[in-house]
Amino acid sequence: MPPFRRLLRWALIASAGLALLAAIGLGTLYFVLSSRLPDVESLRELEMQEPLYVYAADGRLMAVFGETRRYPVAIEDVPERLRQAFIAIEDARFYEHGGVDYKGVARAIWLLATTDDKRVPGGSTITQQVARQFYLSSEYSYQRKLAEMLLAMKMERALSKDEILALYLNKSFFGNRAYGVAAAAEYYYGKKLDELDLDEMASLAGIPKFPSSGNPISNPERARIRRDYILDRMAELGFVSAAEAAAAKAVPMHASPHEPPVKVSAPYVAEMVRQEMIARYGPEAVTRGYQVTTTILPDLQAAAEKAVRDGLHLYDHRHGWHGVERRAEVAADADDATLAKALSGTSPQGPLLPAIVAATTPDGGARVVLADGSSVALPASAARWTGKNPAALLKRGDVVRIRPGEKEGQYLLDQVPRGQASLVSLDANNGALRALVGGYSFAGNKFNRATQARRQPGSSFKPFLYAASFEKGFNPASIVLDAPVVFRDRRGNTWQPQNDDGEFRGPMRLREALVQSRNLVSVRLLDAIGVDFARTYISQFGFEEAELPPNLSMSLGTASLTPLSVARGYAVFANGGSRVDVWYIDEIRDRAGQVLFKESPAVACRGCGVVPGSGGTQVASQVVDGFNFGAPAPATPPPAQATGEAGQQAAMPAPPPVDGKVAPRAIDERTAYQLVSMMRDVVQRGTGTAAKVLGREDVGGKTGSTNDHRDAWFSGFGGPFATTVWVGRDDFQSLGYREYGGKAALPIWIEYMRVALEGQPLAPNEPPPGMVQVYVDNSGRMSTVGGGLVEYVKVEDLDRMRNSLDLLGPEQSDEEAFDIF
Structure with a gap:
């Protein structure tokens, strides 16, 4: 055999051997890699990260939480030209190849062989990019590239072209935390996909290649060059005409940041929702596309934000310029x-x-x-x-x-x-949070003073104490002495409380004492009924008993309470004595719109529960008008209906609702009526008279101030709302001279309630069953006949007074009658 033929034969044998070895190697590599590839069928069930959406009660957006902006869209909702823009720049033969574009691969190999570049363009189809985004790393290696190609071919066999393109458009990163083309359209242009112009579509298509360094905001010139190239490619491929491409290229670059269209400013509430959602569903609550509808009413929330800021500016301007910021x-x-x-x-x-x-x-x-x-x-x-x-x-x-x-x-x-403020407004009948402001600015300080700040309520706490005393037999006409009093503890230390004005007004009816906010009357009341009883009773308003001081200082509002808890307590008065729970999440839906949670609150019910005098549990009344009469006498059963005459039973209330949950009774409905009546007087002629400007007879409440004017409060009600306003400083320094609740907090309350009460019917306050109308003469004595000031007292209280005391008997000396301690 000639040497040449021998050489040729050995060359062919060697080539065949090498080819066989290469085939074996490639087969082995294919087997190893394919066994490691994921199941692409899982892409059909893939849940991409979506932010948490928070809405007001009317559906307007309040907040969006999450590290990524993403709004997944179906492929049919993507305009055809927008799809064509991505295909033109990323994969012109997308609808022709089977996952791998071999022409593109050959072109990439040629560039690798003829240039010094380690990384060359081309070779990656849209399908390959989806495979890399979902399953593979961005590591540059031949093994990863081969795995990408194999996975792309598997995806093409399992998914349709439109499904793959939809995954690409929804998954791709567009810079500035925008993931997916819908989020990119909103961020860069503030538009929905069907609102985009051709130049904007081409600009978006050019971003995924250089999402951080080449987007239209970070580098508009680089983005313009890429946009124009994409428009030329679209014209070349017949997707648009040359004239359309030229017109789009003539449009100046105009992208600008567009945050999600938040339409209701309630950042403190939104943060409360975020924390509650994480508590319920874990950290993934902000990535699973939950949609939360709150109880917030946008108009009321806007009024609350404005009232707090205007009120704080008004306060701050009273104290002058305090220098430049820095x-x-x-x-x-x-x-x-x-x-x-x-x-x-x-x-x-x-x-x-x-x-x-x-x-x-x-x-x-x-x-x-x-x-x-x-x-x-x-x-x-x-x-x-x-x-x-x-x-x-x-x-x-x-x-x-x-x-x-x-x-x-x-x-x-x-x-x-320098001052801060919070406002909480509830629907008193069911506890729904209608507006909440936790401070002057959430951007300046995220501390929520409405829910996290524990401050002393001062005199705004007194209605709770008065309610406890009414359970023990006192009533609005009861007379207690406003005079100096000294208490000594076992160690010999003395405590001598004072009124705000330093004066003493002698014997006073409790109605007047609350209207004028007399501290010494409150101290004597608490001493009369006992601290332990008062703490237990007041806890029924929703406070923790441990929050309430176990001493007489509690009468002056020294408990540390949050504005939210105080507002909840005032709701008990406003709704007739029921304790409602505060709630602010009305509904939770998943990303598909399925309802996961729907709140069903307990609602206050007037007339529900035990009717006094009907054989149910009697109140533990032992003290009447400051006199201890021992065990209570049996009460007279109430008449069936009112006659409107003095001394008769008030009208029977409407029957309780037959549907839904009924809120538990916190206090006697008759006690709630008495306190509402007294707090309406606070507005008509007491420390809250500024609220008369609202022109509504159903408005009532109580001011509150603490030592050295560190805290200023106004809590009250009107229409269906119970609202609390607190003003103070985070560093506990004084607000300044004479910055009482009526001066610092009440103006904010008024401006908010002016909006909240617009169009709301007047809230009634009719005496409930089990009460008797009496008259109080100028000397403070009561009778069921004659003339004078009208009060309503509980039937059993009047019966005990009749059995134990001549209401119109001879007067006693002041010392014997009033100095009961």
């Missing part, structure tokens, strides 16, 4: 852009925008620069509330706050209030 060291020749950098990290708070002073002007004004580099001129009148002009208060480099004025383009100098 000073920034800036060069003398620094331009506006350089000045603006000094505001980095200083966020807006409510309507207050951070600004840095660039210069003062000879006319008393100033020029300031905002965080975006824009310049604002402050006129000399911009700081009128300080008594000075901006030029007298500011100098270059000062960081201050400005807010929009009433006129367009006008800005005023202002400051972040």
